[in-house]
Amino acid sequence: MSRQVEKRDFPVSEVRRYLEPGPIVLVSSKWKGKTNIMTMGWHTVMEFTPSLVGCVIAGSNHSFHMIRKSGECVINLPTTALTDVVVKIGNTSGAEIDKFEKFALTPDKAHKVEAPLIRECHANFECRIYDDTLVDKYNFFIFEVVKANVVVSPKHPETLHYTGDGVFMVSGKIISRKALFRPGML
Amino acid sequence: MSRQVEKRDFPVSEVRRYLEPGPIVLVSSKWKGKTNIMTMGWHTVMEFTPSLVGCVIAGSNHSFHMIRKSGECVINLPTTALTDVVVKIGNTSGAEIDKFEKFALTPDKAHKVEAPLIRECHANFECRIYDDTLVDKYNFFIFEVVKANVVVSPKHPETLHYTGDGVFMVSGKIISRKALFRPGML
Numbered sequence: 001m002s003r004q005v006e007k008r009d010f011p012v013s014e015v016r017r018y019l020e021p022g023p024i025v026l027v028s029s030k031w032k033g034k035t036n037i038m039t040m041g042w043h044t045v046m047e048f049t050p051s052l053v054g055c056v057i058a059g060s061n062h063s064f065h066m067i068r069k070s071g072e073c074v075i076n077l078p079t080t081a082l083t084d085v086v087v088k089i090g091n092t093s094g095a096e097i098d099k100f101e102k103f104a105l106t107p108d109k110a111h112k113v114e115a116p117l118i119r120e121c122h123a124n125f126e127c128r129i130y131d132d133t134l135v136d137k138y139n140f141f142i143f144e145v146v147k148a149n150v151v152v153s154p155k156h157p158e159t160l161h162y163t164g165d166g167v168f169m170v171s172g173k174i175i176s177r178k179a180l181f182r183p184g185m186l
Numbered sequence: 187m188s189r190q191v192e193k194r195d196f197p198v199s200e201v202r203r204y205l206e207p208g209p210i211v212l213v214s215s216k217w218k219g220k221t222n223i224m225t226m227g228w229h230t231v232m233e234f235t236p237s238l239v240g241c242v243i244a245g246s247n248h249s250f251h252m253i254r255k256s257g258e259c260v261i262n263l264p265t266t267a268l269t270d271v272v273v274k275i276g277n278t279s280g281a282e283i284d285k286f287e288k289f290a291l292t293p294d295k296a297h298k299v300e301a302p303l304i305r306e307c308h309a310n311f312e313c314r315i316y317d318d319t320l321v322d323k324y325n326f327f328i329f330e331v332v333k334a335n336v337v338v339s340p341k342h343p344e345t346l347h348y349t350g351d352g353v354f355m356v357s358g359k360i361i362s363r364k365a366l367f368r369p370g371m372l
Contacts, residue, residue, distance in 0.1 A: 014350065020227050021347035021355045022208010041206050044230035046242050046324055054240060054326070056232050087366045134320065138232055140240070142324070156355065161207035161347075163360075164200065166367045169207045169342065172358025174349075180273045181352045 010123070010148040012051035018077055018123050018150070019053060020045050021171065023159035024086060026076040027057070028107070030115045031066035035107055036094030037118065038063040039086055041162045043075075051145040052130055058139050062094035071129045072113040073143065076121035077150075080158045080170055087166075112147045122157040123150040196309070196334040198237035204263055204309050204336070205239060206231050207357065209345035210272060212262040213243070214293070216301045217252035221293055222280030223304065224249040225272055227348045229261075237331040238316055244325050248280035257315045258299040259329065262307035263336075266344045266356055273352075298333045308343040309336040 019025075024041045042056035053075065057064050067073045078086050085103045092099065100107050100116070107116030110126050117124040127143035134140040151157070161169040178186070205211075210227045228242035239261065243250050253259045264272050271289045278285065286293050286302070293302030296312050303310040313329035320326040337343070347355040364372070 016227075017349050017351075020208065021349055022206065041202075042230045042232060044228045044240060044242065046228060046326060052324070054230060056230065083361070083363065084366060087363045091366070091368045091371050131323075137317075138238070138328070140232060156349075158358075161357070163203050163207055163342075164372065165203075166364025166372050167360060167362045169360055170358045171347070172344075172356045174353060174355055175269070176353045177269065177273045178352025180270060180277070182277045185277050186350065186352050 006152045007124070007149040008152050010150045012145045012148050013048045015051055015053070015125055015145050015148055016045040016048070019043065021159065022161050023077060023171070024162045024168070026078050026086065026089060026118055026121060027063060027067070028074045028076060028115050028118055029063050029066040029070060029072070031070045035098070035100060035116055036063050036066055037089050037099040037105070038094070039090035046142060050130065052142055053125070053127065053145060054140060054142050056139050057141055064139070067129070067141070068132070068135065070114065072115050073127050074110055074113065074115045074117050075125040075127055075143070076118040077123040077157070077159065079122050080160060082120060083160060083168070086160060110147070117149070123148065192338045193335040194338050196336045198331045198334050199234045201237055201239070201311055201331050201334055202231040202234070205229065207345065208347050209263060209357070210348045210354070212264055212272065212275060212304055212307060213249060213253070214260045214262060214301050214304055215249050215252040215256060215258070217256045221284070221286055221302055222249050222252055223275050223285040223291070224280070225276035232328060236316065238328055239311070239313065239331060240326060240328050242325050243327055250325070253327070254318070254321065256300065258301050259313050260296055260299065260301045260303050261311040261313055261329070262304040263309040263343070264346065265308050266346060268306060269346060269354070272346060296333070303335070309334065
């Protein structure tokens with residue numbers, strides 16, 4: 001049985017807190033009764049309100065059509081506790097295996113979308129497609145984050161940041177320069 | 187006089203090595219004889235070849251029009267040696283000050299664009315606007331990296347990753363899982 005950790009509702013307008021530093025994420029989806037998970041590293045925050053995140057999801061991914069057809073997904077934030085799972089999920093195809101079962105991950109029911117949350121992840125961002133204008137040309141989806149839940153502690157999880165060639169940078173120390181900022185520039 | 191460090195030409199198809207982990211970057215531009223610099227955290231790699239990077243540059247930035255009109259910019263990668271400068275550049279407007287002069291940065295001549303490189307940065311990615319389809323709606327520019335130069339050593343610089351509220355995550359340890367990857371999935 002999976003460890004149940006406490007998560008709290010988090011303001012969708014503040015998801016940059018987790019996504020702007022550039023972590024690799026796991027994207028879960030559901031279509032016609034089947035679920036899937038993919039790893040994804042090409043994403044950026046685009047707006048606070050509505051809470052928009054742009055992502056490249058290559059058409060060769062089994063998840064591509066599941067997400068496009070369902071119009072939904074969940075962006076899940078893994079920590080270094082899941083490093084090997086992150087790699088293995090990226091190595092396999094949902095056309096062949098059930099990734100939740102294969103990698104002993106727990107699909108939790110989401111609040112606003114049909115796609116499942118990954119319980120073992122530090123944060124779960126429920127998304128709906130907001131704009132698919134650039135999907136045909138660049139595989140670029142713009143999602144709106146419609147619900148966010150994050151683990152209460154630690155505040156700064158140890159996240160994975162991919163550099164290509166099988167190498168990850170792990171998030172390091174936290175430094176504040178808040179005193180230097182003009183308030184409107186935070 | 188600024189310290190001159192050795193930089194080498196770097197394949198533009200591999201800039202994900204530096205940008206995918208999500209560092210804050212400094213964007214330099216030139217228009218009508220004036221230069222400017224802005225900080226930017228909302229960006230993502232979009233393609234290897236051509237080497238595409240998508241970025242959100244808010245219309246309120248003095249750089250927005252300089253980049254849009256010139257069709258060019260340089261994405262420069264600062265390290266923690268420049269932490270305070272990164273914040274101060276984000277706090278000020280190029281409409282009022284010359285940021286190269288004010289922050290003692292050295293504008294070096296770029297190879298393929300008119301916008302200057304920032305010598306004190308670890309890497310310089312010369313960019314041309316590739317697609318401005320989403321600029322009016324989302325301030326989202328797609329740039330093509332046409333030339334890249336990076337400092338030879340260290341291979342993994344200490345970069346800054348913004349989390350909002352004046353707080354940065356500093357890049358941490360490097361871990362390889364290359365042995366776990368299927369070659370096509372690196």
